[in-house]
Amino acid sequence: MNYEGRMFGRQDRLEYTGEETPRRSRRWIWILGIAIVVVGIVAVLAVSRKDGAAPKGAAKGAAAAQGSSQNPTVTVAVPGKTTMETVVTGTGSLAARREMPVGVAGEGGIVTRVLVEPGSWVGAGQVLATVDRSVQTQTAESLAASIRVAQADLRLAQAELDRAQRLVANGFISKADIDRKTAARDQAQARLRVSQAQFSETQARNRRLDVRAPAAGLVLTRQVEPGQIVSSGSGVLFRMAMGGQMELRTQLAETDLQKLRVGARAEVTPTGMSQTFTGEVWQVSPIIDPQSRQGIARVSLKYNPALRPGGFASARIVAGGVTAVVLPQSAVQSDGQGNYVYTVNAQNVAVRAPVTTGDVTEQGVAITSGLSGNERVVLTAGAFLNPGQKVIPNLQKLK
Structure with a gap:
């Protein structure tokens, strides 16, 4: 009895313990599940907030990027002022000056x-x-002999006149005899002068044979x-x-000829040579050919074996110089209102600036008015801009 009672009592205790444990386990399972659900909800809400904010920020960034991408990038430069040479080029033939x-x-x-x-x-x-002067030499010798004869006649006439003048005081010779002897002396002198003149003439003719x-x-x-x-x-x-002395005679257009002055420096290059010879303009044609509308400029050159008369050469003549704003041709635009360029102000806005152009050379286009040289001038893409347009300037230096 006692044994069974103890057995039944232990069994009761065992059964009680087995029921209590599953209840507690289920309670903890429910608590853990609820916690997991709460954490999941919180996580979903956080992610949804981030997802909602991201598109708004992305939209703003995309809008800003799109706005900046609509502004074109242009190349600009501050030109300053340059001394530009006015150069006239021409071709012509070499000749003796x-x-x-x-x-x-x-x-x-x-x-x-x-x-x-x-x-x-x-x-x-x-x-x-x-x-050959063999005949002329004989003539000269004959004339030289006639001179010697005339000299002998003159000496004789002078001696007779002297004797007569000594005797006229004693009355042996009349005054008329003195006059005749004086005349004879003068005739001998004249014949001598004639012979001398003829001999000199012959000598001059003989010298001209050379x-x-x-x-x-x-x-x-x-x-x-x-x-x-x-x-x-x-x-x-x-x-x-x-x-x-040599020269280059170059044909130039009427407009180019007007720019030249005597003394202008020139560089002459003969055809087929790389060597250049320096000279200067010594004469500018005072007339223009009415048919070709051209004139001749003559450039003097010092002697050099490479300068052969009749050869062909080109000339580069510096007609003068001017200090002005010089821009590449791509920067200057033109329309019905005239020539203009685009400048970029402090707010990076394109501004149309009317200009007056001058000479066009290898250096570029001279701007005679409209720019001071301190502006940021658009060098390229000016044809695609509009006044007041926002741009992104890319500053470069002019060469």
Whole structure:
């Protein structure tokens, strides 16, 4: 009995303990589930708030980015002022600045010797070629003899006159005899002068048989050979360049010719050469060809073997200079209202600025009025801008 009672009592206690444990477990399970649900709800609410705020911020950023992307980026520069040379270019032929044609000045005859060649330097009066003078030499000797005869006659007439003057005081000779002897003496003097003049003339003619250089210079061409018969009608035997000076005769348009002045610096480059020769304008044509509307500018050059008369060359003439704002041609726009450029003000807004243009050279376009040089000038894309448009300037330096 006691054993069973103890057994039943233990069993009761065991059964009681088994029921109480599942109840507690279920309660804790419910509490944990509710907590998980609450945490999930809180998490969902937080995520939804973030998702709602993100599109709004993204929209604002996208709008700002879209607004900034609508403003074009343009290249600008502050040009300042530049001294720009006014350059006139032209082409023409090389020639002697002072060309001297040399021919026969005397009677002519058979050429015996030619003493110079093309490219020779000669002095003033130097003999270039000689002509046979055998006949003229005999004539000169005859005249020299007649001079000696006239001198002898003069001496005799003077001696007779002197004797007569000593005897006239004693009455041996009349006054009329003195007059006749005086006349004879004067006639002898006149004949001597005539003979001397004829001899001088012959000597001068003989000297003219030699072909001589009229001035110092460079022999350019030779058109005579020994044995050739020449005369005053034979034409040019030699051509010379006075002092060896050369020049370029360039044809220029009427508008370019108006810019040139005597003394303007020039650079001449012969065709087929890279070497450049410096010179200056020494003459500007006073007339314009009515057909071609062109004139000639003559550029003097010092002698150089590379400068050959008849050759072709180009010239670059500096006609002057001006200090002005210089812009590339891409910066200058034009419409019905005239020429203009775009500048960018402090607020990065494009502003249309009317300008007056000057000469166009390799450096660019000269702006004579409308700009001070301190503005930010749009160099490119000006044709796509509008006044008052917002831009993004990209500052660069002009070369």
